[in-house]
Amino acid sequence: MSDSSIQIEPSSADSTYNDLIAQFPGLIEMETRPGFTGVVVSTVAIRKVMLYLKEQCGFDYLTSLTAVDDFPEDKIELIYHLYKTTGSPIIELKLFTTRESPVVPSVMPVYPGADFQEREVWDLFGVHFEGHPDLRRLLLWEGFAGHPLRKDWKEPLFEEDVKPFKSRWPEGKGIHRESLNPFNDNVQYPKEFDPNGFTPDNDESVYKILQSKIPAGSDDLKVEHMIVNLGPQHPSTHGVFRMAALLEGEKVLALKPVIGYMHRNHEKIGERNTWLQNMPYTDRLDYLSSMSNNFGYALAVEKLLGIQPPERAEFLRVMMAELTRIASHAMAIGFLLNDLGAFFTPSLYALEERELILDIFESVAGSRMMCNYFRFGGVVRDITEADFKQVKKLVEDRLPRKIDDIDLYLTENEIVQARCEGVGVLTAEEAIAFSESGPMLRASGVPYDIRKADPYSIYDQLEFDVCYRQHGDVYDRYLVRLDEIRQSIRILQQVIKYMPQGPIQTGKVQYAVRVPAGEAYGRVEGPRGELGFYVVSDGKANPKRYHVRAPSLMNCTGLEKMCVGGKIADAVTILGAVDVVLGEVDR
Amino acid sequence: MNGKGLLKGLGLTFRHFFATYLVDLFDKNAKKRRGTIDADGLFTVQFPEESLVIPEEFRVIPFLIYTLDENNQRKYRCTACGICSKVCPTQCIWITRKKDPETGKPVTESEEFYIDIDKCMNCGSCAEFCPFDAIKMDHNFKIATYVRGETHILPKEKLGRPLEYYAKIRPNNYAAEEAERAAKAQPAQV
Numbered sequence: 001m002s003d004s005s006i007q008i009e010p011s012s013a014d015s016t017y018n019d020l021i022a023q024f025p026g027l028i029e030m031e032t033r034p035g036f037t038g039v040v041v042s043t044v045a046i047r048k049v050m051l052y053l054k055e056q057c058g059f060d061y062l063t064s065l066t067a068v069d070d071f072p073e074d075k076i077e078l079i080y081h082l083y084k085t086t087g088s089p090i091i092e093l094k095l096f097t098t099r100e101s102p103v104v105p106s107v108m109p110v111y112p113g114a115d116f117q118e119r120e121v122w123d124l125f126g127v128h129f130e131g132h133p134d135l136r137r138l139l140l141w142e143g144f145a146g147h148p149l150r151k152d153w154k155e156p157l158f159e160e161d162v163k164p165f166k167s168r169w170p171e172g173k174g175i176h177r178e179s180l181n182p183f184n185d186n187v188q189y190p191k192e193f194d195p196n197g198f199t200p201d202n203d204e205s206v207y208k209i210l211q212s213k214i215p216a217g218s219d220d221l222k223v224e225h226m227i228v229n230l231g232p233q234h235p236s237t238h239g240v241f242r243m244a245a246l247l248e249g250e251k252v253l254a255l256k257p258v259i260g261y262m263h264r265n266h267e268k269i270g271e272r273n274t275w276l277q278n279m280p281y282t283d284r285l286d287y288l289s290s291m292s293n294n295f296g297y298a299l300a301v302e303k304l305l306g307i308q309p310p311e312r313a314e315f316l317r318v319m320m321a322e323l324t325r326i327a328s329h330a331m332a333i334g335f336l337l338n339d340l341g342a343f344f345t346p347s348l349y350a351l352e353e354r355e356l357i358l359d360i361f362e363s364v365a366g367s368r369m370m371c372n373y374f375r376f377g378g379v380v381r382d383i384t385e386a387d388f389k390q391v392k393k394l395v396e397d398r399l400p401r402k403i404d405d406i407d408l409y410l411t412e413n414e415i416v417q418a419r420c421e422g423v424g425v426l427t428a429e430e431a432i433a434f435s436e437s438g439p440m441l442r443a444s445g446v447p448y449d450i451r452k453a454d455p456y457s458i459y460d461q462l463e464f465d466v467c468y469r470q471h472g473d474v475y476d477r478y479l480v481r482l483d484e485i486r487q488s489i490r491i492l493q494q495v496i497k498y499m500p501q502g503p504i505q506t507g508k509v510q511y512a513v514r515v516p517a518g519e520a521y522g523r524v525e526g527p528r529g530e531l532g533f534y535v536v537s538d539g540k541a542n543p544k545r546y547h548v549r550a551p552s553l554m555n556c557t558g559l560e561k562m563c564v565g566g567k568i569a570d571a572v573t574i575l576g577a578v579d580v581v582l583g584e585v586d587r
Numbered sequence: 588m589n590g591k592g593l594l595k596g597l598g599l600t601f602r603h604f605f606a607t608y609l610v611d612l613f614d615k616n617a618k619k620r621r622g623t624i625d626a627d628g629l630f631t632v633q634f635p636e637e638s639l640v641i642p643e644e645f646r647v648i649p650f651l652i653y654t655l656d657e658n659n660q661r662k663y664r665c666t667a668c669g670i671c672s673k674v675c676p677t678q679c680i681w682i683t684r685k686k687d688p689e690t691g692k693p694v695t696e697s698e699e700f701y702i703d704i705d706k707c708m709n710c711g712s713c714a715e716f717c718p719f720d721a722i723k724m725d726h727n728f729k730i731a732t733y734v735r736g737e738t739h740i741l742p743k744e745k746l747g748r749p750l751e752y753y754a755k756i757r758p759n760n761y762a763a764e765e766a767e768r769a770a771k772a773q774p775a776q777v
Contacts, residue, residue: 164673277676280710345600352630355622363642366724372710380715381644393624409599412592511674511716 013037013089016057024049031094035304035518035537038079038092043104046095050080050110058084059091060432061448062111064521064532064549065118067125071151074099076125079534080107081521085432085441085448090521097127099150106132113435115557124149124267134209139260139586142201145190148265156188162272162542203244206256210246213254223248228568232261236339236572239582243559243575247568255563255571257556262586270546275301275376275513278546283370285548286584288331291324291361292526294374299456300522300533301376304515312502313378314458319391319495320361320373321524322488326399327354328527329439329481329488332579333406336478339576340419346410353402356394363387376513378505388499395492403485411479420475424562424574427472434558437551438529439480440578444472450525464491474577481579512541519545528552528579550584643757646711646724648704649680650748661747664721667697671713671722679706680713700743705735720764726756 017039021028027045031038041049053059064081078095097104106129107114118129119138126147129135137144146153159165189195207227214225231242240261246254266285270278282297283290295317302308309317331354334347358368364383365373373380383391410416426436431444441448449466451459467483469476517539523532529551536545555578563571610617610628620626622639632639649671653661665682672680685698714724725748732738754761 163676163678165678273676274674276674276712280676280708280712349603352626355630356624359639359642362645364644366644366646366711367709370709372712390624398624405599409596413596414590414592417592509715511670511712 013091016053016059016091019057020049020053023052031092035516037519038094040094040096043095043097046093047105047107047110049093050107053082053091054110058086059088061085062107062113062435063090063437063523063530064534064547065107065114065121066534066545066547066549067121067127067149068536068545069099069125069149069151071099076102076127078104078121078127081532081534085446087448087453090454092521102127103130104128105130106135108132111435112433113554113557116553123147124265126150136205137260139263139265141260142205143198145188145193148268160272162540163274163277203258206244206258209256210244210254213246215253225253230568230571232258237575238335238580239585241575241580241582241585243563243571245563245568245571250567250569252563252566252568252571255560257559259553259556259582259585262582264587266548266587267546271543273543274511274541275515275543276511278543279374280370280372282548283372284583285550285587286526286528286531286552286581287369288581289324289328289527290369290371291320291365291373292328292524292531294371295321295457296522296524296526296531296533298374298376298522299524300520300535301513301515303520303522304518304535304537305376305513306516307377307506309378309506310503311458311500312382313504313506315495315499316379316383316504317374318457318459318462319383319492319499320364320371320379322491322495323357323360323391325488325527326485327357328579329485330354330406332481332527333410333478336474336573336576336579337410337416339572340416342415346406349402349406349409353399356398360387360390360394363390375505375509377507378503378509382504388496391492392496395489395496399489400486403482403489407482411482416478417475419570419573420478420577421473422471423474423566423570424577425471425473426558426562430558430561431472434561435554436529436558437554438526439477439484440529440555440558442466442468443476443480445470450523450530454523456522456524462491462494464488474573477577514541515539515543523549526551528581528584529555548584548587550587552578552580552582552584553587556580556585641726643759645726646714647709647728648707648725648730649702649713649722649746650725650753651700651743651746652721652723652750652753653747654750663697663700663743663747664719665697665700666695666719666721667693667700668695668718670716670718674712674716676710676712677706677708679703697743700746701740702746703740704730705739723753723757723760 017030020039021030024045027042028049029040031040059082061083062080063083066079068077068079070077076097076099078097080093081090082093083090095104104127106118108118109131116138118132119135121127122129122135123137123139124147136142210227226247228245228247229242230245231237232240242258244256244258245252266281269281273281278297279294282293285293330350334350337346338344361371362368364387365371365380426444428445431441431446445468447466447468452466464487467480467487469480515537517537519536521532521534523530530549531551532549534545534547534549535543538544559574559578562574606627607629617628621629621632651663651665653663656662667682667684669682672682680702682700683698684693685696686692687694711724713722
């Protein structure tokens with residue numbers, strides 16, 4: 001169930017960089033800008049370098065792939081973050097391309113996990129990835145004009161590049177956005193576009209891909225293939241998520257997730273916000289675990305600022321993050337059972353405990369779900385004595401009892417076993433290749449937990465085990481979540497025992513934080529997996545680039561692999577076990 | 588497949604089912620424990636007839652604190668410094684500063700103060716960074732209306748709440764702020 005954990009190697013990433021430079025002379029240079037790390041790889045060599053890293057050096061996991069627009073320079077940077085699932089520091093590769101004709105080789109042949117991220121970069125930056133088998137837009141619709149994360153892209157009703165908007169203060173009188181005609185003022189058409197003569201794509205591109213997967217020459221039995229859309233409006237999809245599936249009878253032959261229904265371009269909003277204004281926005285990513293989102297963002301910005309929160313704040317942060325994990329996993333288990341057809345009894349048992357945790361958040365942070373509790377260098381406010389007692393009572397008395405109840409109720413249930421065992425299997429190699437993270441990765445037998453592999457905050461002082469299982473099916477994902485709740489309770493008991501007194505904030509909280517120029521990748525082990533924030537500062541009041549590596553999105557990469565060959569009813573179960581939160585998938 | 592796991596699970600649901608009714612029957616205090624950490628029977632309360640205690644830090648929609656002067660006129664604490672509108676993530680606050688009618692110079696008072704509560708995301712940043720404790724977060728979450736649009740842009744008059752209201756909903760915060768203010772005033776007197 002648990003073992004000695006993976007520790008990070010003492011050698012820094014520099015030795016890998018030096019090795020790379022020696023291996024590929026003339027193709028790789030060190031990054032020289034102050035505040036930036038990594039190596040710059042020339043476009044022609046990127047796939048070769050990636051292959052070398054994967055095959056020779058053991059960097060098997062591509063965690064984040066994103067881009068930065070260097071407008072007004074004619075330059076787009078691509079940033080790749082890689083590490084070993086056996087434990088290593090993160091290495092960072094960069095690649096420069098032009099804004100005019102951005103074409104780079106796709107790394108999908110080496111890292112299949114780059115699938116969604118490359119599509120996202122194509123969608124939002126317009127970088128063409130040569131060799132990507134299915135380079136469609138990921139979040140926006142096919143007919144969308146432009147690539148919104150480019151700095152010179154302006155939306156309709158554009159106000160200003162950065163907040164605070166001068167148009168609203170001090171002399172401006174606000175207008176209610178809805179009073180603007182929604183069919184007139186807030187729509188922009190590209191030049192030479194005639195809206196009347198436009199026929200929408202109607203998802204033909206998705207269906208074409210699916211139809212291409214119909215196997216040829218099976219005419220001994222006449223089979224009619226059918227395309228079924230699960231979602232976007234369906235309770236089993238946990239939000240507005242759509243799976244377009246090609247069926248042969250009940251069997252799934254191909255499946256494509258279609259996302260972006262809740263897309264709001266969180267990252268563009270983030271680049272307009274000041275650093276602090278982003279904090280409440282991160283709550284809205286994975287709305288079931290807002291404390292974890294706050295944590296990741298705070299860590300990333302603190303790396304840039306070079307500050308450390310005081311000890312009590314660290315304890316409070318870990319306390320909140322672990323409570324969030326319990327609440328989120330309890331809900332994941334409850335709603336997995338809902339997807340199996342056990343309507344609402346298990347999920348309501350789980351929701352009871354979540355409710356008590358949310359009560360604590362409400363009392364400490366002020367809001368049940370949109371906590372906005374973290375600040376750079378600390379937390380908003382201290383926990384009161386009464387709330388601390390509540391947490392203590394919860395983790396020492398009630399939660400262990402109730403988790404045992406859920407265990408007793410579900411684990412040995414024959415129906416649960418029949419529906420979950422052997423369903424949606426991902427082997428360890430596949431899980432790593434698809435860049436799965438969190439419980440998805442650990443259920444496949446890869447004991448990678450960022451809290452152990454790259455300890456942040458005070459996790460290196462706490463005793464807990466990394467939970468993992470071997471089969472990589474839905475049942476194991478359920479069990480891993482159950483185990484993780486138990487480990488979280490164990491962490492919380494230690495946090496309560498050793499909670500120090502003292503300040504909860506380094507210095508005074510500034511509303512206009514000056515962040516030195518540079519880049520940082522902060523990551524936490526969120527309930528759904530690796531939640532990474534890649535931030536770039538150019539020394540101004542707003543981030544130059546703010547990217548979220550969303551675990552829910554990345555965990556969907558393996559969805560097709562898990563569903564194909566199984567029954568269509570299992571697709572719902574598999575999605576339930578992936579535990580997607582659409583606020584984070586669509587961003 | 589022998590059904591043992593199923594029976595165990597059913598046993599648990601039966602336990603819950605009986606506790607729901609029996610705990611209430613034999614324990615008069617059980618109703619008070621509903622929705623709390625000690626709940627053993629029924630967990631939920633019957634909203635809106637009953638409701639749970641709202642914690643002090645709970646936040647929805649900001650309000651502006653005023654006191655009444657001798658002429659029963661509202662005296663707002665707000666000095667129109669504009670920090671709240673700068674920190675506001677959704678930029679839903681706008682303020683204009685009042686000008687002295689004779690000299691034309693700006694005074695420390697707001698002429699107009701609007702909050703678009705359709706945009707407000709209840710993050711509490713305005714209250715957190717207000718240097719004058721003039722804007723605070725409300726507890727009243729029952730704000731549903733039949734219309735949307737312009738009526739949700741609240742002017743200063745609708746945003747105002749007396750200081751006593753603030754002292755009532757957030758007694759601890761109020762006491763702490765008053766103590767701090769008294770401590771600050773102390774050295775000046777000496």
